[in-house]
Amino acid sequence: MLLGATVVFIRLSVTEISAGRDVSQLPAFGAGTADSARTVPDQAGLKGQAGTGSAKPARGDDSGRAASGGGKGGTKEETEAEGALDRISVRIYLTEENRIETVPLETYVQGVLAGEMPIDFELEALKAQAIAARTYIVRRLSLGDRSGMNTDKADVTDTIEHQVYVPVAQLARKWTGDQEKANLAKLKRAVEETRGLVITYGGEPIQAAFFSTSNGYTENSEEYWDQPLPYLRSVASPWDADISPRYKETVTITKEQFYAKMGLTGKKASAKLSIKVTDRTDGNRIKSLTINGEPFSGREVRERLGLASSQFAWSVKKDAVTITTYGYGHGVGMSQWGANGMAQDGKQAEDILRYYYTGTKVEQASKLPI
Numbered sequence: 001m002l003l004g005a006t007v008v009f010i011r012l013s014v015t016e017i018s019a020g021r022d023v024s025q026l027p028a029f030g031a032g033t034a035d036s037a038r039t040v041p042d043q044a045g046l047k048g049q050a051g052t053g054s055a056k057p058a059r060g061d062d063s064g065r066a067a068s069g070g071g072k073g074g075t076k077e078e079t080e081a082e083g084a085l086d087r088i089s090v091r092i093y094l095t096e097e098n099r100i101e102t103v104p105l106e107t108y109v110q111g112v113l114a115g116e117m118p119i120d121f122e123l124e125a126l127k128a129q130a131i132a133a134r135t136y137i138v139r140r141l142s143l144g145d146r147s148g149m150n151t152d153k154a155d156v157t158d159t160i161e162h163q164v165y166v167p168v169a170q171l172a173r174k175w176t177g178d179q180e181k182a183n184l185a186k187l188k189r190a191v192e193e194t195r196g197l198v199i200t201y202g203g204e205p206i207q208a209a210f211f212s213t214s215n216g217y218t219e220n221s222e223e224y225w226d227q228p229l230p231y232l233r234s235v236a237s238p239w240d241a242d243i244s245p246r247y248k249e250t251v252t253i254t255k256e257q258f259y260a261k262m263g264l265t266g267k268k269a270s271a272k273l274s275i276k277v278t279d280r281t282d283g284n285r286i287k288s289l290t291i292n293g294e295p296f297s298g299r300e301v302r303e304r305l306g307l308a309s310s311q312f313a314w315s316v317k318k319d320a321v322t323i324t325t326y327g328y329g330h331g332v333g334m335s336q337w338g339a340n341g342m343a344q345d346g347k348q349a350e351d352i353l354r355y356y357y358t359g360t361k362v363e364q365a366s367k368l369p370i
Contacts, residue, residue: 085196085365090137092165093154100154101167109134110191114171115164116210117336119183122343125336126190128352131362132208132334133163135198138365139205198365199353201231206360211329212336213244215311218356219283219331224299232332233358234282239341246328246337249308258321261304268292273316283331285310299330333357 090108092101103111112133117126139145140162141155148161158165166174175183199206207229209221214237221232241247253261259269271292278295279287286298298310309327316322329335334356342352350362 088141090141090156091154092167093149093151093157094165094167095157095159097167100151103168105134105137106191106195107168108137108165110187111165111167111171112137112163113190114166114174114187115158119175119186121336121340123186123190124343124347124349124352125340126186127194127349128334128339128343129210129336130190130194131197131199131349131353132210134194134196134365135200135205135208136163138198139207142205194349196364196366197362199357199360199362201357201360205365206231206357208357209330209333210336211331211333213246213328214240214331214335214338215247215284215309215327216241217283217331218333218335218338219281219285221332223281223283223285223287224330224332231357231360235356235358237335237338237356239345240327240335240337243341243344244328244337246308248324248326249328250322250324251305251307252320252322253305254320255316258305262291262294262296262301263304264292264294268294273321275314275316283311285327285331286312 086104086106088105089102090105092103092108092111093099094101109130113126113130116133117129119126121129137156146152148157149155156162156165158167171184199208207221209232216236216238218233218235218237220228220234222228255273258273259265269292273292275289275291277286277289281287281298286301288295288297289301290296291301301307302310302312305323307323307325309325309329309331311327312323312325314321314323334353339352339356342355343349347355353362354360
């Protein structure tokens with residue numbers, strides 16, 4: 001049985017089990033179309049820096065083992081446990097095809113990696129993303145999380161509601177010509193060299209949120225979701241500004257559109273437009289502001305206006321509002337472009353993950369206590 005097999009690897013705390021924890025209240029993992037590096041064409045904005053092989057990987061500092069050897073070796077018991085993990089299947093509801101695809105766990109991770117990160121990112125960044133993707137599905141299965149599902153016959157969808165997944169048939173034709181063999185080999189290498197690895201905090205898989213591009217800092221989880229998580233803390237991410245094509249964007253909308261999207265009517269839509277920031281987050285995003293005296297959160301403005309980030313500046317002209325955003329995505333967890341920048345600097349996948357997920361470990365799922 002699927003969940004029974006998964007419980008071998010993940011220890012749920014007594015309090016979570018006895019309290020019947022409502023996993024629907026956990027923050028949604030899906031990065032969102034506007035949040036993930038996969039929305040950028042594979043070659044865009046890299047300026048020849050990714051995939052050059054110039055970075056020299058550094059070994060992880062707490063395990064004596066490079067992430068690239070994560071799934072290899074170990075005791076007979078560990079090998080047998082990893083084999084059990086390999087026997088777990090994931091059932092994905094393919095929304096456009098209206099069918100369910102069932103694949104081994106590591107095949108699912110490979111499909112997610114293809115959907116969530118450009119293939120010409122550095123190998124160590126791809127490996128970090130693979131571990132995050134694996135952590136998500138292992139956690140979801142172990143908790144019996146059914147959020148975002150309209151059918152009991154599948155475990156996840158292939159959309160941003162969970163993780164974007166490229167089906168096996170589509171993956172086989174995702175690239176053509178000379179790219180096909182090299183890209184598939186790189187994709188498989190990133191998955192194979194992290195086989196079985198997950199990110200843990202306190203011995204349990206984390207909520208491994210990620211997004212495309214930071215504004216220079218990541219965000220504390222409670223600034224975007226209600227729940228504070230000790231491993232989703234704000235950290236500096238200076239790489240993004242130099243290498244991400246999504247770091248800065250400018251949009252212009254009419255005042256009429258602005259008021260309509262913000263739900264402002266009557267006197268509040270006819271008065272001179274006044275926008276005032278009242279608080280900022282630790283990640284330097286706008287936490288709260290007022291528009292013509294009406295209070296809003298930075299997240300609310302971002303979502304209503306379809307902005308790339310909740311850090312933004314603005315200018316008001318006669319009939320239009322011009323808004324410039326910094327960063328791309330909700331800002332919580334691992335910045336994908338930041339991860340690529342760290343990899344270019346010679347950091348290994350485990351280093352990247354431990355940096356963006358405060359106080360965590362990267363370890364074999366088979367080593368988790370029962």
